[in-house]
Amino acid sequence: MNIIKKTINGLVSLIEGLKVTISNGFQKPFTLMYPKKKEELPKISRQCLQMNYKEGESKCVACKICEKSCPQHAIKIETEKINGKEVLKKYTFYPEKCMYCGICTEKCPFDAISWNQNFDMASKTKDQTINYKRNS
Ligand code: SF4
Ligand code: SF4
Numbered sequence: 001m002n003i004i005k006k007t008i009n010g011l012v013s014l015i016e017g018l019k020v021t022i023s024n025g026f027q028k029p030f031t032l033m034y035p036k037k038k039e040e041l042p043k044i045s046r047q048c049l050q051m052n053y054k055e056g057e058s059k060c061v062a063c064k065i066c067e068k069s070c071p072q073h074a075i076k077i078e079t080e081k082i083n084g085k086e087v088l089k090k091y092t093f094y095p096e097k098c099m100y101c102g103i104c105t106e107k108c109p110f111d112a113i114s115w116n117q118n119f120d121m122a123s124k125t126k127d128q129t130i131n132y133k134r135n136s
Helices: 002-024 067-071 101-107
Strands: 047-051 075-082 085-093 113-116 130-133
Touching: 002 047, 047 085, 067 075, 067 101, 101 113
Parallel strands: none
Antiparallel strands: 047 113, 075 085, 085 130
């Protein structure tokens, strides 16, 4: 009698477990087939610093306010003199140093940098973290 009761209890719990497994098989998956499909992040999320442009030209005037205000030294700006004026030559953002405080974008008086939602920034060379390079 005891064995029959135990067997029935085992079968009931097996059926209940199978019910959960089968019902999960018909649900929409919670994961995406990354990297083929990517999650769209909210516009306010901070992922990678990007250069803003106006009529094809960088809005950055190389004032270096962002570089000086960055507590992590995650921005490096190189300039060069063209026609007696100091202009931006190279703008490098180091995501591995950044703590995503947003001071740089808030301090920039020219709206020259902003955040994009590109979260997969892995690259084989450090050169790929350069956000701007003047062709000269
Ligand atoms: S990004 Fe803005 S704050 Fe930084 S150097 Fe360019 S203009 Fe100045
Ligand atoms: S978000 Fe903060 S740490 Fe990152 S580059 Fe800007 S100022 Fe530096």
